[in-house]
Amino acid sequence: MARKPTETAAPAASANVSRDELLKYYRDMLLIRRFEEKAGQLYGMGLIGGFCHLYIGQEAVVVGLEATTKEGDKRITSYRDHGHMLACGMEARGVMAELTGRIGGYSKGKGGSMHMFSREKHFYGGHGIVGAQVPLGAGLAFADKYKGNDNVTFTYFGDGASNQGQVYETYNMAELWALPVIFVIENNQYAMGTSMKRSTRSTTLYGRGEAFGIPGEQVDGMDVLAVKAAGEKAVAHCRAGNGPYILEMMTYRYRGHSMSDPAKYRTREEVQKMRDERDAIEHVRQLLLQGGHASEDDLKSIDKEIKDIVNDSADFSRESPEPPLDELWTDIYADDVPQTAAEDLNV
Amino acid sequence: MATEILMPALSPTMEEGTLAKWLVKEGDTVKSGDILAEIETDKATMEFEAVDEGTVGRLLVSEGTQGVKVNTPIAVLVAEGESADAGTGDSGTTVPHAAEPLAQPGRGEASRDETGEAPDRAPAAAKSAVEQVNTPEPDESPDWPEGTTVKQMTVREALREAMAEEMERDEAVFLMGEEVGEYQGAYKISQGLLDRFGPRRVVDTPISEMGFAGIGVGAAFGGLRPIVEFMTFNFAMQAIDHIINSAAKTLYMSGGQMGCPIVFRGPNGAAARVAAQHSQDFAAWYAAIPGLKVVQPYSAADAKGLLKTAIRDPNPVIFLENEILYGRSFDVPQMDDFTIPFGKARVARKGKDVTIISFGIGMAHALEAAEKLSNDGIDAEVLDLRTLRPIDYPAILRSVQKTNRVVTVEEGFPVGSIGNHLSAWIMENAFDWLDAPVINCTGKDVPMPYAANLERLALITADEVVEAVRKVTYR
Numbered sequence: 001m002a003r004k005p006t007e008t009a010a011p012a013a014s015a016n017v018s019r020d021e022l023l024k025y026y027r028d029m030l031l032i033r034r035f036e037e038k039a040g041q042l043y044g045m046g047l048i049g050g051f052c053h054l055y056i057g058q059e060a061v062v063v064g065l066e067a068t069t070k071e072g073d074k075r076i077t078s079y080r081d082h083g084h085m086l087a088c089g090m091e092a093r094g095v096m097a098e099l100t101g102r103i104g105g106y107s108k109g110k111g112g113s114m115h116m117f118s119r120e121k122h123f124y125g126g127h128g129i130v131g132a133q134v135p136l137g138a139g140l141a142f143a144d145k146y147k148g149n150d151n152v153t154f155t156y157f158g159d160g161a162s163n164q165g166q167v168y169e170t171y172n173m174a175e176l177w178a179l180p181v182i183f184v185i186e187n188n189q190y191a192m193g194t195s196m197k198r199s200t201r202s203t204t205l206y207g208r209g210e211a212f213g214i215p216g217e218q219v220d221g222m223d224v225l226a227v228k229a230a231g232e233k234a235v236a237h238c239r240a241g242n243g244p245y246i247l248e249m250m251t252y253r254y255r256g257h258s259m260s261d262p263a264k265y266r267t268r269e270e271v272q273k274m275r276d277e278r279d280a281i282e283h284v285r286q287l288l289l290q291g292g293h294a295s296e297d298d299l300k301s302i303d304k305e306i307k308d309i310v311n312d313s314a315d316f317s318r319e320s321p322e323p324p325l326d327e328l329w330t331d332i333y334a335d336d337v338p339q340t341a342a343e344d345l346n347v
Numbered sequence: 348m349a350t351e352i353l354m355p356a357l358s359p360t361m362e363e364g365t366l367a368k369w370l371v372k373e374g375d376t377v378k379s380g381d382i383l384a385e386i387e388t389d390k391a392t393m394e395f396e397a398v399d400e401g402t403v404g405r406l407l408v409s410e411g412t413q414g415v416k417v418n419t420p421i422a423v424l425v426a427e428g429e430s431a432d433a434g435t436g437d438s439g440t441t442v443p444h445a446a447e448p449l450a451q452p453g454r455g456e457a458s459r460d461e462t463g464e465a466p467d468r469a470p471a472a473a474k475s476a477v478e479q480v481n482t483p484e485p486d487e488s489p490d491w492p493e494g495t496t497v498k499q500m501t502v503r504e505a506l507r508e509a510m511a512e513e514m515e516r517d518e519a520v521f522l523m524g525e526e527v528g529e530y531q532g533a534y535k536i537s538q539g540l541l542d543r544f545g546p547r548r549v550v551d552t553p554i555s556e557m558g559f560a561g562i563g564v565g566a567a568f569g570g571l572r573p574i575v576e577f578m579t580f581n582f583a584m585q586a587i588d589h590i591i592n593s594a595a596k597t598l599y600m601s602g603g604q605m606g607c608p609i610v611f612r613g614p615n616g617a618a619a620r621v622a623a624q625h626s627q628d629f630a631a632w633y634a635a636i637p638g639l640k641v642v643q644p645y646s647a648a649d650a651k652g653l654l655k656t657a658i659r660d661p662n663p664v665i666f667l668e669n670e671i672l673y674g675r676s677f678d679v680p681q682m683d684d685f686t687i688p689f690g691k692a693r694v695a696r697k698g699k700d701v702t703i704i705s706f707g708i709g710m711a712h713a714l715e716a717a718e719k720l721s722n723d724g725i726d727a728e729v730l731d732l733r734t735l736r737p738i739d740y741p742a743i744l745r746s747v748q749k750t751n752r753v754v755t756v757e758e759g760f761p762v763g764s765i766g767n768h769l770s771a772w773i774m775e776n777a778f779d780w781l782d783a784p785v786i787n788c789t790g791k792d793v794p795m796p797y798a799a800n801l802e803r804l805a806l807i808t809a810d811e812v813v814e815a816v817r818k819v820t821y822r
């Protein structure tokens with residue numbers, strides 16, 4: 001069901017999607033959007049420092065794919081990672097407090113926006129080097145295969161990372177060893193400020209997998225139902241031991257690459273058109289209203305619920321203290337962790 | 348004119364080999380390209396082929412003969428009509444001609460290792476300074492209980508035993524890298540491990556250093572304990588982003604959640620006659636990085652005990668081996684589970700006049716220098732750091748307080764060397780104990796040249812260490 005985001009949204013396959021499901025997507029996507037808007041605000045107030053890459057516009061990708069996961073499945077992504085963490089169930093408080101560099105953050109304030117992790121939620125980062133998460137994700141999948149379970153790893157990267165050599169080294173080994181990894185290319189069409197057409201003659205990115213024997217497809221990443229449907233197909237392929245699968249999610253980021261984006265590489269009109277015509281949250285909102293699944297009032301109460309979560313996370317992120325100074329010297333070496341991992345193996 | 352066929356050098360470091368099998372017999376006619384015999388070195392078995400046409404006159408070395416020196420005549424090839432006896436014992440009528448080892452298909456870099464081409468050269472004349480390094484046995488052994496049986500073992504065997512023991516001990520341990528499996532290891536370190544542990548745990552990779560280093564790190568995040576072999580550490584430069592940014596920093600960046608128990612190992616430093624891109628000591632590079640542990644063993648016992656510790660360590664460990672040392676033998680204790688803790692230097696030789704601090708192959712120069720100096724009445728203490736992260740500073744301090752003079756020895760470049768760091772540390776922490784400035788003996792500040800004479804000049808030597816000691820002892 002490949003569809004470019006510039007095409008108009010179909011009324012959706014709402015027939016086979018439940019009310020609860022739609023409400024969950026709406027809620028999860030809205031949480032990411034409101035969270036990111038708040039992060040942008042806090043950045044403007046000087047409470048968040050350094051790099052901060054917002055996920056606004058791309059919410060349908062992670063929310064749709066998370067709907068296909070089961071316990072033990074892993075995910076890893078780049079530095080544009082806040083949405084992925086919220087979508088897999090990490091606490092808004094812990095993410096926001098990491099953004100403000102506080103002890104209550106997921107990395108105790110030592111990682112920042114680009115470097116957060118949760119073993120509990122199987123979220124493996126948060127990686128700041130473009131493309132580095134791709135072999136790392138394949139390595140996580142290698143570990144699952146070695147242990148003999150049927151978990152899969154969602155390895156997210158962008159159209160920019162798609163031009164890194166290590167992506168193709170990884171494709172080759174992932175297919176060679178039939179690793180249960182789903183490569184999710186979030187093609188938001190701009191690698192920082194460089195559009196696809198200024199960086200490659202390839203017209204599709206998923207098609208590059210063909211050279212290695214990896215199947216894949218292009219997906220309308222602005223349609224959470226299309227994302228989920230494609231995700232289910234990919235997950236089934238991987239869980240069955242057939243090796244990797246590539247999903248090229250055609251998506252769009254509304255905000256700049258980071259907070260200091262000159263916005264000179266695309267027009268205001270292009271961004272506005274996407275917001276007006278292809279917005280993923282508005283799409284689900286309309287499905288809910290038109291399908292008679294929810295009233296305006298129902299949605300307003302969800303909006304308020306989300307707003308409360310986000311405001312609470314912002315409050316927490318300001319109240320949580322900075323890390324104590326002795327944190328400078330902790331977590332450099334892990335010599336207090338168990339010396340063998342063999343007991344974790346189901347072999 | 349009869350032609351003597353000489354024992355070929357099949358690698359830059361080969362000095363002798365076993366004539367495993369003749370594939371021709373006396374009286375056979377051979378032409379250029381025919382396979383004559385199989386020759387086995389401690390690293391590989393190679394076929395070698397005829398360069399010239401002729402009849403095999405005599406086989407001078409019988410099958411199964413071990414220790415045949417490079418350049419020894421092993422057969423005589425005669426032209427049509429010539430006597431089979433022609434030439435032997437009459438050098439005036441023979442033309443020595445080393446047989447041509449078969450070049451292996453594949454990667455260009457493979458030529459630096461045991462499978463490499465080294466045809467038609469005179470190894471004696473071209474013998475590299477690197478391979479002439481003496482490797483004295485350190486004479487103090489506090490790492491195992493008195494009375495423990497020891498066995499002579501090469502560094503190669505010791506490393507292999509360490510990996511095999513740890514793979515037996517922990518199912519999560521696996522080995523991955525180029526040619527570690529079916530090829531039996533580019534340097535034969537992993538020989539036999541594929542047969543013993545199977546392809547699930549001995550994983551041959553394509554030539555994709557960055558990719559498989561990243562996959563190894565990901566597997567470590569996922570709960571396994573990978574040993575990633577780099578065919579040499581020169582190629583780890585392709586993967587250094589994953590070693591440093593992904594492996595070393597993630598525990599810190601995750602607030603302690605995401606440990607990365609992984610060993611990156613392989614030969615490091617100058618090999619013989621392989622020039623600049625394949626001859627470099629990375630000790631100081633990796634030792635600079637918080638989050639890494641860095642090991643550089645000298646003896647076989649240390650190689651075994653420290654590699655076992657490295658595999659059990661919950662952190663990323665850089666384990667720097669040395670191609671020249673692989674074939675050298677040392678005493679290794681025969682114990683059920685012999686490990687050596689990180690961060691404990693070893694006094695390899697007790698002395699009172701000067702402290703020579705070194706590690707890895709630098710120890711060979713340090714010990715040889717100490718021996719020469721003792722003939723002149725200078726009693727040098729030799730300290731083997733063994734691990735460069737952590738460094739055993741108390742051991743350094745103890746020795747400096749005793750001798751008041753220090754020379755450091757390493758193969759790496761002089762700028763930003765381990766010796767520079769030690770000098771600074773000693774100056775800050777033991778200034779009043781010093782009777783002379785610390786001297787750093789290092790490799791020269793040049794890319795490694797190919798020519799044998801220039802290579803000799805570029806490398807650190809025992810004589811340079813002797814000279815440095817004379818300076819700091821004013822003798």
